[in-house]
Amino acid sequence: xxxxxxxxxxxxxIRVKVLADVDPSQPPATxxxxxxxxxxxxxxxxxxxxxxxxxxxxxxxxxELMHGSGSSVSRCNEKExxxxxxxxxxxxxxxxxxxxxxxxxSMAHGEFEFLYNRVQIARQFFVETRQQLNxxxxxxxC
Numbered sequence: 001x002x003x004x005x006x007x008x009x010x011x012x013x014i015r016v017k018v019l020a021d022v023d024p025s026q027p028p029a030t031x032x033x034x035x036x037x038x039x040x041x042x043x044x045x046x047x048x049x050x051x052x053x054x055x056x057x058x059x060x061x062x063x064e065l066m067h068g069s070g071s072s073v074s075r076c077n078e079k080e081x082x083x084x085x086x087x088x089x090x091x092x093x094x095x096x097x098x099x100x101x102x103x104x105x106s107m108a109h110g111e112f113e114f115l116y117n118r119v120q121i122a123r124q125f126f127v128e129t130r131q132q133l134n135x136x137x138x139x140x141x142c
Contacts (some may be wrong), residue, residue: 004019004020016033030044078136079136092125096118
């Protein structure tokens with residue numbers, strides 16, 4: 001068995017982290033993981049879900065060492081906005097890729113080109129939001 005980590009930004013706003021086991025010698029399996037806060041579910045590739053938790057990266061030991069335990073350091077609002085835009089762009093990109101993959105081979109060439117162009121636009125938007133987030137983080141150190 002191999003351990004994998006999957007994560008997503010839930011519609012309720014939290015980041016969900018799933019630890020799962022996968023047996024590489026077996027065909028891929030899919031499990032359903034639910035958000036611990038709101039119960040919204042996502043498909044996860046894996047043979048067995050080990051845990052589903054809220055990913056609270058600010059509670060990491062490195063964060064506590066830098067800011068002290070129980071720190072009241074305020075978050076950067078601009079970075080949070082960029083992160084939300086980044087996650088929305090990622091979701092949009094993944095949805096368009098999924099739609100194209102599901103419908104490929106069963107549509108006319110013109111419709112395929114239309115969907116392919118939507119995927120490319122979504123990808124470009126995702127790349128741009130990622131660059132903005134990285135640039136902000138590098139400049140502000142937040």
